[in-house]
Amino acid sequence: AVVSTQSGHYGRGxxxxxxxxxxxxxxxxxxxxxxxxxxxxxxxxxxKTLPFKTKPKLETKRKKSLYLTKRAVVSEPGERRLTSLMQxxxxxxxxxxxxxxxxxxxxxxxxxxxx
Numbered sequence: 001a002v003v004s005t006q007s008g009h010y011g012r013g014x015x016x017x018x019x020x021x022x023x024x025x026x027x028x029x030x031x032x033x034x035x036x037x038x039x040x041x042x043x044x045x046x047x048k049t050l051p052f053k054t055k056p057k058l059e060t061k062r063k064k065s066l067y068l069t070k071r072a073v074v075s076e077p078g079e080r081r082l083t084s085l086m087q088x089x090x091x092x093x094x095x096x097x098x099x100x101x102x103x104x105x106x107x108x109x110x111x112x113x114x115x
Contacts, residue, residue, distance in 0.1 A: 040085050046092060054087045 012019065047055055
């Protein structure tokens with residue numbers, strides 16, 4: 001028992017038809033290549049100002065394994081590099097923020113003297 005609408009036309013639902021699917025409208029998985037980041041180069045002047053624990057260190061390969069490699073929870077080399085990189089960047093950012101703050105303070109004092 002198909003019921004017609006007032007205009008006399010039958011809709012898809014009444015006919016039992018499905019909505020046509022366009023192939024170019026379907027969602028596709030996006031394949032992205034992993035970014036290959038270059039190693040961070042910290043200038044020597046900045047390295048001098050960094051505290052020792054955040055300075056980049058060159059480690060040679062060792063023949064004997066260290067305690068750190070034997071323990072249960074070990075951060076991967078990429079994670080270690082990323083952590084040290086973030087620490088160095090935050091230290092550099094704090095340094096520039098401190099310089100800006102000192103300059104602003106100096107300029108404000110100079111302006112107040114002129115008044």
